[in-house]
Amino acid sequence: MTEKRRKAIIRRRIFIALVAALLAVIIVLVAVIVAIIKNGSNINNDDNSSGAVLVSSDASSNQSDTSSAESEVDDTPSVFVTPTGVTLDTKFSRLLLINGEHPLPDDYDTNVREYLVEIDDQYRNNDYVTQIHKEVYPYITAMVAAAQAEGVNLQVWSPFRSYAIQNDLFQRQVNRVGGDEDLAATVVARPGTSEHNTGLCADFNMASDAFENTDMYTWMCENAEDYGFILRYPKDKIDITGVIYESWHWRFVGIDVAKEINELGLTLEEYIELKNIDPAIDMYGDDSANGTAEQIID
Numbered sequence: 001m002t003e004k005r006r007k008a009i010i011r012r013r014i015f016i017a018l019v020a021a022l023l024a025v026i027i028v029l030v031a032v033i034v035a036i037i038k039n040g041s042n043i044n045n046d047d048n049s050s051g052a053v054l055v056s057s058d059a060s061s062n063q064s065d066t067s068s069a070e071s072e073v074d075d076t077p078s079v080f081v082t083p084t085g086v087t088l089d090t091k092f093s094r095l096l097l098i099n100g101e102h103p104l105p106d107d108y109d110t111n112v113r114e115y116l117v118e119i120d121d122q123y124r125n126n127d128y129v130t131q132i133h134k135e136v137y138p139y140i141t142a143m144v145a146a147a148q149a150e151g152v153n154l155q156v157w158s159p160f161r162s163y164a165i166q167n168d169l170f171q172r173q174v175n176r177v178g179g180d181e182d183l184a185a186t187v188v189a190r191p192g193t194s195e196h197n198t199g200l201c202a203d204f205n206m207a208s209d210a211f212e213n214t215d216m217y218t219w220m221c222e223n224a225e226d227y228g229f230i231l232r233y234p235k236d237k238i239d240i241t242g243v244i245y246e247s248w249h250w251r252f253v254g255i256d257v258a259k260e261i262n263e264l265g266l267t268l269e270e271y272i273e274l275k276n277i278d279p280a281i282d283m284y285g286d287d288s289a290n291g292t293a294e295q296i297i298d
């Protein structure tokens with residue numbers, strides 16, 4: 001073989017190697033572009049098959065997906081910046097279930113006191129009961145502020161009630177219905193079985209059916225889930241909640257959870273069962289699990 005021919009062979013091998021390398025680069029580029037296009041949506045499915053769905057931090061997103069309470073903890077920041085500029089953690093949730101079958105423990109009334117904060121009077125229209133769970137505070141005040149900024153006169157009427165106040169309300173209802181405690185309990189919860197004893201819910205503007213015909217109610221139906229609140233006792237779920245339809249009573253569960261509950265058309269009772277969540281979860285609040293609500297208060 002001549003020197004010339006050997007050089008020609010070497011050149012050809014180098015050329016083939018270069019073409020192969022170029023092809024490899026092109027294939028990788030195409031794969032990357034396809035992957036980017038596929039992930040163009042806001043939702044990224046969690047690969048660890050835990051069922052968790054991560055929601056992007058896009059504040060304008062109306063995605064109804066959620067990371068459920070049972071799913072693994074992920075550190076992806078997920079926030080909703082409200083129209084009045086408050087930053088809320090969409091993953092923060094409080095799923096404590098309180099009803100006739102799941103009453104609060106006897107010591108709850110004392111222990112919950114350290115978690116209560118005063119609601120500023122610009123957000124409420126009742127001086128008799130004025131406190132809310134401090135973890136719910138940033139969400140409820142941001143919600144009321146957003147409604148008021150739109151010209152809707154939403155106000156907190158009845159948030160936290162002590163055992164004593166609940167007992168007083170219940171006894172009045174018992175008297176009203178001629179002494180039938182079971183009948184009374186369908187309208188006013190027995191003390192210890194009312195969400196109002198937790199500070200995680202509130203009645204708005206009035207505890208009256210008239211609320212359903214107000215623009216406050218319409219606004220809540222459209223926006224409450226963005227602030228983590230659900231209509232707790234819907235008209236068509238009385239057999240499940242055991243409580244009459246209350247258009248004025250809204251419960252904080254958490255933003256992502258509220259959206260999921262609404263999308264699934266469930267009550268808190270049904271959601272807790274579906275997700276196999278301990279009804280007594282977060283009984284006294286847990287500062288270590290979620291620091292965000294605290295930070296927002298500051």
Ligand SMILES: [Zn+2]
Nearest residue numbers: 196202203249
């Ligand atoms: Zn209520």
